[in-house]
Amino acid sequence: MGLLDRLRWKRDKIASVLFLLPSVILVGIFVYGFIGWTGLVSLSNWNRLLPDYTLVGLRNYFKLFIHPRFQIDMHNLAVFTGLFVTSSLVIGFLLAILLDRRIRGEGIFRTIYLYPMSLSFIVTGVVWRWLLNPGSPQMGSAGINQLLDRLGLDFLKSGWYTDPRIGIIAVAIAAIWQMSGYVMALYLAGLRSIPEELREAARVDGASELQVYRYVVLPFLRPVTLGAVIILGHISLKVYDLIVAMTGPGIGFSCDVPAYFMWESAFHANRFARGAAIAIILLLMVSLLIVPYLIHSLRREAQV
Amino acid sequence: MTRIELKIKTERRAPHGRRRTIRSLVGRAAIYFMLSAFAVFYLVPVYVLVVTGLKSFEEASLYRMWELPSNPSLESFRKALLGGFGFEGIAPNLKNSLMITIPAALGSALLGSLNGYVLTKWRFRGSNALFTLMLFGMFIPYQSVLIPLVQSLMKLGLYGTIPGIILVHIVYGIPITTLIFRNYYATVPTELVEAAKVDGAGILGIYRRVMLPLSWPGFVVAMIWQFTSIWNDFLFAVTIVQDPLVQPVTVALNNLAGSFIVEWNVQMAGALLAALPTLLVYIFLGRYFMRGLLAGSLKG
Numbered sequence: 001m002g003l004l005d006r007l008r009w010k011r012d013k014i015a016s017v018l019f020l021l022p023s024v025i026l027v028g029i030f031v032y033g034f035i036g037w038t039g040l041v042s043l044s045n046w047n048r049l050l051p052d053y054t055l056v057g058l059r060n061y062f063k064l065f066i067h068p069r070f071q072i073d074m075h076n077l078a079v080f081t082g083l084f085v086t087s088s089l090v091i092g093f094l095l096a097i098l099l100d101r102r103i104r105g106e107g108i109f110r111t112i113y114l115y116p117m118s119l120s121f122i123v124t125g126v127v128w129r130w131l132l133n134p135g136s137p138q139m140g141s142a143g144i145n146q147l148l149d150r151l152g153l154d155f156l157k158s159g160w161y162t163d164p165r166i167g168i169i170a171v172a173i174a175a176i177w178q179m180s181g182y183v184m185a186l187y188l189a190g191l192r193s194i195p196e197e198l199r200e201a202a203r204v205d206g207a208s209e210l211q212v213y214r215y216v217v218l219p220f221l222r223p224v225t226l227g228a229v230i231i232l233g234h235i236s237l238k239v240y241d242l243i244v245a246m247t248g249p250g251i252g253f254s255c256d257v258p259a260y261f262m263w264e265s266a267f268h269a270n271r272f273a274r275g276a277a278i279a280i281i282l283l284l285m286v287s288l289l290i291v292p293y294l295i296h297s298l299r300r301e302a303q304v
Numbered sequence: 305m306t307r308i309e310l311k312i313k314t315e316r317r318a319p320h321g322r323r324r325t326i327r328s329l330v331g332r333a334a335i336y337f338m339l340s341a342f343a344v345f346y347l348v349p350v351y352v353l354v355v356t357g358l359k360s361f362e363e364a365s366l367y368r369m370w371e372l373p374s375n376p377s378l379e380s381f382r383k384a385l386l387g388g389f390g391f392e393g394i395a396p397n398l399k400n401s402l403m404i405t406i407p408a409a410l411g412s413a414l415l416g417s418l419n420g421y422v423l424t425k426w427r428f429r430g431s432n433a434l435f436t437l438m439l440f441g442m443f444i445p446y447q448s449v450l451i452p453l454v455q456s457l458m459k460l461g462l463y464g465t466i467p468g469i470i471l472v473h474i475v476y477g478i479p480i481t482t483l484i485f486r487n488y489y490a491t492v493p494t495e496l497v498e499a500a501k502v503d504g505a506g507i508l509g510i511y512r513r514v515m516l517p518l519s520w521p522g523f524v525v526a527m528i529w530q531f532t533s534i535w536n537d538f539l540f541a542v543t544i545v546q547d548p549l550v551q552p553v554t555v556a557l558n559n560l561a562g563s564f565i566v567e568w569n570v571q572m573a574g575a576l577l578a579a580l581p582t583l584l585v586y587i588f589l590g591r592y593f594m595r596g597l598l599a600g601s602l603k604g
Contacts, residue, residue, distance in 0.1 A: 027441050030453070091342075119579050124349075
């Protein structure tokens with residue numbers, strides 16, 4: 001390498017760092033810096049409008065764990081996540097294998113299943129609040145309940161989000177409506193990447209269609225399932241907009257979640273330290289899901 | 305040899321006899337029935353939105369939700385846009401959403417493209433680790449940055465302003481756009497870059513003359529993805545922008561729907577109007593939307 005080449009190489013090396021620099025600085029401050037700052041607030045005594053950074057240790061966390069509303073929120077979040085993730089996976093997988101059977105009009109079906117994904121949770125919430133309005137004893141059933149009446153399925157009727165026992169389930173139904181098509185798209189892409197010879201070989205070996213799915217298709221789709229669980233899981237832990245638009249915290253906090261409690265604590269009640277503590281707990285939960293996945297993909301790439 | 309075998313297999317699999325034909329026909333019918341039933345489930349909310357939006361106040365009731373409008377009119381849409389007795393319309397907020405979404409989508413796509421370029425064609429020690437650290441920003445619950453964000457924007461004089469919220473969307477869009485462009489540039493042959501280097505082109509020259517002209521599919525995917533997520537954002541907007549005249553349409557719609565004065569038909573018309581831009585993007589550019597979706601889920 002001549003001197004000129006070496007100089008140029010060096011110049012480009014420096015330039016490449018300069019290209020990345022704006023993004024690295026912005027992400028460094030707005031993601032990592034702000035998370036650290038929030039962590040600091042969560043350890044402070046800032047529970048009124050003006051900042052107060054007197055450190056109080058983990059007091060905000062301890063108080064939170066015995067706070068009745070927070071306990072209900074965590075319980076709701078568990079119910080919501082369980083129902084939302086499993087139902088979306090099952091519906092998405094079912095739709096994908098049905099669509100994979102050389103369906104006429106596949107494009108139209110796919111478009112219909114996936115369009116809710118392009119909508120805002122606010123729009124979804126506004127519509128589903130109406131659809132799942134149970135009606136009143138005087139006026140009779142409304143919305144979905146009325147439809148169930150007419151179909152002779154009135155045993156499925158429910159108070160939906162007005163019933164404190166199942167409020168959060170009603171919210172999950174709307175979320176499943178919005179996201180299950182996305183899982184369908186993921187699985188369909190996965191199914192299409194399975195070489196046809198593989199399935200054919202299993203059939204030649206005498207596998208029934210069910211066994212082909214059990215022993216060839218499902219193992220092949222395992223990474224897709226993992227990816228879908230991670231995406232759905234982190235969406236679920238962050239759910240906020242949908243609840244704002246659809247129900248609010250509900251009767252006895254039956255539709256409340258930590259993200260909602262966080263926002264109210266910080267920006268309505270000026271209890272910034274408590275809000276920050278909830279936010280950090282949410283972040284830790286999301287990290288438990290995401291960090292192993294990110295490290296795994298980093299390692300896998302290093303091997304290539 | 306293999307071809308012959310395959311032929312035999314397909315012949316063996318072909319349905320023989322009437323019984324089998326009928327069974328497979330019934331099976332096909334069942335599949336189409338299930339697919340259609342799900343299609344109805346996904347379409348019900350749109351039916352209600354459209355039908356109710358076309359109704360008058362008298363007809364738009366909880367108990368007549370499923371009925372078609374007897375006298376369809378666009379009056380509710382007019383009211384939703386321009387406002388009515390005791391409430392403001394969402395027309396200015398639709399404009400705000402556009403003014404926020406377009407520059408923010410462009411800005412984050414541009415930064416993503418620079419990052420993707422360096423991270424694929426000018427890799428250095430630790431560049432993968434750096435990328436992973438950036439990617440983490442895509443998954444965080446934004447609640448964990450909101451308090452410092454509000455404090456900082458206030459200090460910078462950007463709190464409650466459109467430039468402020470544009471900045472926020474650009475910054476938090478960097479991880480996903482970087483991911484999209486990194487995946488995209490990985491498919492551009494490195495030989496092209498090497499050849500340009502031999503010809504004496506520098507890092508900027510290669511980006512401008514080799515990469516950018518090839519980049520439009522990446523930009524389409526990144527822009528569509530960002531357009532959709534920024535248009536649909538509620539959390540940042542409701543936290544950062546308090547002034548109803550500056551708020552984007554998601555916040556305005558939530559206010560409209562939360563008000564007891566506003567009629568159901570106007571709420572539904574408003575929801576449809578707020579949904580329309582992203583819906584149209586999805587319907588007409590669905591192919592690219594899908595690519596963004598898959599990029600967001602399955603790493604390259």
